[in-house]
Amino acid sequence: MIDGIYILANDVVYDQLVALLNSTEANAGREIPVCIIPYNEQLDKVKAEIASRNNITLFENYDSIAYWDDFATQIWKNYPRAQKTWRGWGFPELYRLPMHRKLCGLDGPFDRFIYFDADTLLMGPVDYVYEKLDAYDWVVNDFQYKSDLKFVFDGSSEQMQQVFNSDNLQSKVFCAGWFATKKNIFSPAIRAELLDKLIAGEAEVMCCLGPDQSLFNYMVLRSKIPYYNFAFHDCKHSTGNHWSSQFDVVDNMLYDQGRRLTYLHYMSINSSNFTQLCAGEDVNIPYRDVFLHYRYLKSPEQRPTSFKRQSPLIRLQKTTTSFFNQKVNNIKLNYRNFKDRITK
Template sequence: MNGICTLANDTVCDQLIALLNSIEIILGSNTPVCIYPFDDQIQQIKAQIANRPNVFIYEDSASIQRWDEFMQAAAPERLNRKKSRLYGAHRRFCAFDGPFAKFIYLDADTLVMNSLDAVFQKLELSDFVVYDFQFRDPTKVYNIQSPKLLEVFEQNRIDSQIFCSGFYGSKQGLFDQNTRDWLVAELQSGDAEILYAGAGEQPLLNYMVMKTGTNSYNFACSLPDSEKTGCSVTSPHFQTQDKILYDKGNRLTYIHYIGVQPDLIRRVCAGENIDFPYRDLFLHYRYLREPEKRPIFTEPLKSYADISGRSLLQRVLGRLRINL
C-alpha cells in the first residue's frame, strides 16, 4: 500500500487541518495518511482526525525509539529542546519503517495542489524523489567551509543532489539497521563536521541519501524550464485559479508555507488580521469542512513586517536565500 506521511503536533494543528483538507480534495478522501508525532502534544490532532477514517497517527513506539536513538547518536545537538524548536523533526524518518511500501512525505505547513501520481511513478525507477530548488543553496545543508566536505562528496553532487526535507517520496526499508549503524560510524569518525549546524533534520537526511548513494531524482533539475514550477510562499508571482496555484501557467505540485510561523497562523485563525503570502488560499483549505468558523477580520490589515520587523521574504531568504 502507498500513502502520504506528515509530521505534526498540536502547535501546527491548523496547518495540519489545511493539509489534510487539500489531500482530501486533490488526492481523494480515501487517500491513506499517516501522521508521525513530533512529540506527545497531539490531543487536538486526535480530536480533529476522529472523523477522518483515512488518517491515523503512527503508534509504533519501537520504531519511534529506534529513530530517536539514531538521531541521538548521529546528531545529538539537534535533540536539544532548549536550543532547537525542531528537536522532534527527525521522527519523519519513521516512514522508512512503514506503514507504506512507497510514501510521499509532506511537512504540515504544505498544501497539495496537484496529483502526486508522477512522484509515485518516479519511485518505480528511483528510491528517493524530490521537487525543490534547495540545491541552489548548499549552505543550509552542509558546512561549505569544512575542508572535509569535498573529501566526502564531489562538488557536482553538492551542486545537484541537495534537497529540502519538506517534500519527498521514498520507500519502506531504505535505511535498515545495518545502514544506520554504518552512517552513525561515519559521522562519528569525522563526517559530522560537514553538516550545517542548523535546520533540524534536513542536513542529516541529505547526508543519509547522498552518503549511501541512494538513487535519487529531482523534478526541479530534470523537467524542462517551461514545465517546472516553484513551491515556496516566497514566490510572489503564483496565480490563483479555482483555489489552485499556477506558476506561469503550470499547476504547482504543492505549496510550502515555509517561514510562516505556527504562532502567526494561530493568531490569524483566532481573528487577528495579519497578512501572509497566499493567506486566502490557506484559509480556504483550513476551513473547508467548517466554513462558518473561518475568521471574519474587523481590524485593519497588518503586514508580517508590522509584527516582526522583517518581511516574510527577508526572514525566509535569510535562512534559505532561495526565491522560487
C-alpha cells in the same frame, strides 16, 4: 503496494494540519491514506481531528520513534561544533530534535510514501511522484539546489570532497520539507554504517541551522541510493512551491506560468500567524484566501467573515518577534564567518 502520506504535527500546527488534510482530500486525485507522526505529546486536537476523519491514523510505533530520536541524538551529541554553535546562539542542546522523526516513515505501514511538513498545501495529483519511485529511491521537487550550499553542508571543500566524492554537490541537495521514498530504504546495516561514519567525524560537513535537512541530505547522498529531483532534472515541467513566489490563483489552486503547482510550502512563516488568522485577527499571510479556503473546506460556517486589527501591544510584540527573526536571518547570512570565529 500501499501508497501513503506522512505528516509531522502536533496541536501547535493544528490549523495548518487541517488545511493540509483538506487540500489533500480535494486535490490528490484519489484517496490516499495519511499517517500523522507526533512531533511531541501535545496531540489533543490532532487526535480529535483523526477521530473525525476516515483514512487518517496516528503513528504509534513508539519503538521507531525512540530509535530515530536516539539515532539523531547520537549524531548531534557527538558533533562538538554543533553543540558549541547552539550554545552560542542560546538554542537547546539538541536543536529541533523531533524534526528527525520524519524518518519514522521508513518503518511505517506504507510501501511508498510522500512526506509533507505541516506548513504545506497540496495543489495537485501526486501519482507521478509515486511512479517515479519505481526507478528511484528518493524523490523531491524543490529548488534548494539554487540556494547557498552552506545551508545544507558547510564543511570545508576538502572535507566535502572526501565525504561525498562529488564535483557537483550543489546540484544534488534538497529541502527536507517534502520528499518521497520507500519503506526500509535504509537497511539496518546501512543505518549503522552511516551512524558510525558520522560519529567518527563525517558530521563535520553538516550545517547546524537545519539539522534534520542536513542529516537527510547526508544519508541520501552518502549512501548513494538512486535520487531524483523534478525541479532539477525536469525543470521545463516543474513549478515553484515557495510562498514568496508569484503564482496565479484559479479556483483556489495555484499556477506557475500556467502550470499547476504540486504543493505550496509556507516554510519559515511562524505557525502562530495561522492560529491568529483563524482566530479572526488581521494577519497578512501570502495566499491568505487560499489557505482559509482549505482550512475551512469542511466547516465553512466557522470561517472568519471579518478580521480585527491587532492591538498596539500585539503589534509591538510582533515587531519585536520580527526583529528577532531578522537577527536569526542575519546569523544565517553570516554563518560561515561566525563558524570560523567559534572554532578558532
